[in-house]
Amino acid sequence: MTRTWDSTMSMIPKGGDTIWGGFDWSPEGGYECSPKKHKNNDSRASKDVDGDMVKSQSQSINYGRIVSFGKHVAETPSAKIQQIDFRGAVKGNNVAHSNASCREIWTEYHELGWAGIKAVADYKAFTASSLLDLLHFVAPKMMQRGSQHFSYGIADNLDDPKLPNAPDMEIYSLYGVGILTERAYVYKLSPSAECYIPFQIDTSANGGHQQSCLQGGVYLADGDETVPVLSAGYMCAKGWRGKTRFNPSGIKTYIREYNHAPPANLLEGRGTQSGAHVDIMGNFALIEDVIRVAAGATGEDLGGDQVYSDILKWSEKINLRL
Incomplete structure (x- = not known):
């Protein structure tokens, strides 16, 4: 990331509260981080192994609060x-204004002052929509630059974002x-950080047991360790499925999920x-699917959807006009 954080513009959640959930709900509501059956990555044979089950979360997690100032919030x-x-x-005014050493790493955060910093923390919790307002408040120059290239809501004018008129194509x-993948965060103020960003993930916030979805200030959900399932699968699961205003020609869409299995030994490298x-x-199943499609196979030839997660159930909870 650059000092002005411009590279994060492409990673801001798109779709607002409609997709990512609001103050009181999220599509993944009820998700449990307790171990499920997982495969043993043995190249000779793959078989299911029962994980140790733990009691379900005593309280359903609301992933819609993407940023909360404090675990209690x-x-x-x-x-x-x-x-x-x-x-x-x-x-x-921020004390950093009078600190000459801070000017070497000057960012828009230093223009907030303690009054602005406190105002952000007093808002308590931010959803996908209010998070954009927060960024406009904290870094208006960065957001002005980014708005020339990105949008984050749901388009009303579909001249550009809709899929092409290609009914024979498949996606x-x-x-x-x-x-377990990052989905929401618990933050805290760090008023002593004169030259640095005053908002930090509260790494002391944990759920109380090893299988909790809250670990080190981060709420976790299903994904590939970097991208949550909701981001990777929603459009093919529902947004583009069938004839919709986002897919006017009815291009067929398929979801192919690959359930993670760690390497059985060091000789397998990354697995x-x-x-x-x-x-x-390096996943053999993914490589096979890609080669078969490149050779002319259709989604039906591959066996249609291959789903291990709850993406289809979560997608149905999203009330998006199609």
């Missing part, structure tokens, strides 16, 4: 959270699943059945 019912709107808050979404981000490029 992430878990508190919305009716009991008092938010103070940060929009329009007066930005004050495949191939990705790994079965690895031939890995579902991890990047490592999946």
Whole structure:
């Protein structure tokens, strides 16, 4: 990332609260991080091995609160959270202004001042939509540059974002699943960091047991260790499936998930059945699917959808006009 964080523009969640959930709901609501049956990555034979099951989460996680200032805020019912709107808050002077050494790494954060920093923290929790407002408040120059190239809501004018008129084409979404992946965060203020970003992930926030979805200030969900399932699979699962306003010619879409299995031994390197981000490029099943499609096979020839996650169930919870 650059000092101004411009490279993060492409990673900001798209679709707003409609896709990622709001203050009181999220598509993945009810997800449990306890171990499920997983495959043993033995190149001679793959078989299921029962993982040790633990009690389910005592409280359903709301992944819609992508950023919460404090673990208690992430878990508190919305009716009991008092938010103070940060929009329009007066930005004050920061002690970093008088520290010459800070100017070598100067960013827009230093223009917030403690008044602006406190205003952000007092808002308590941010969803995908309010997170954009936060970035416009914290880094307006960066967001102005980024808005020339990116949009983050749901398009009303579909002249550009819709799929082409190509009914004979097929679209495949191939990705790994079965690895706990970052989905939401617990933050804290760090007022002593004069020259650095004043908001930090609270690494002391944990769920209380080893199989908790909250680990080191990060709420985890199903994914490939980098990209959550919702991001990788939603459009092929529902947004583009059949004839929709995003897919007017009815291009066929297929989901091909590859359930992660760690290497059986060091000789396998990163594994031939890995579902991890990047490592999946060495997954034999994915390579076979790609070669077969390149050779002319259709999605039906591959066996249609191959789904291990709850992406189809989660997609149905998203109320998007199609």
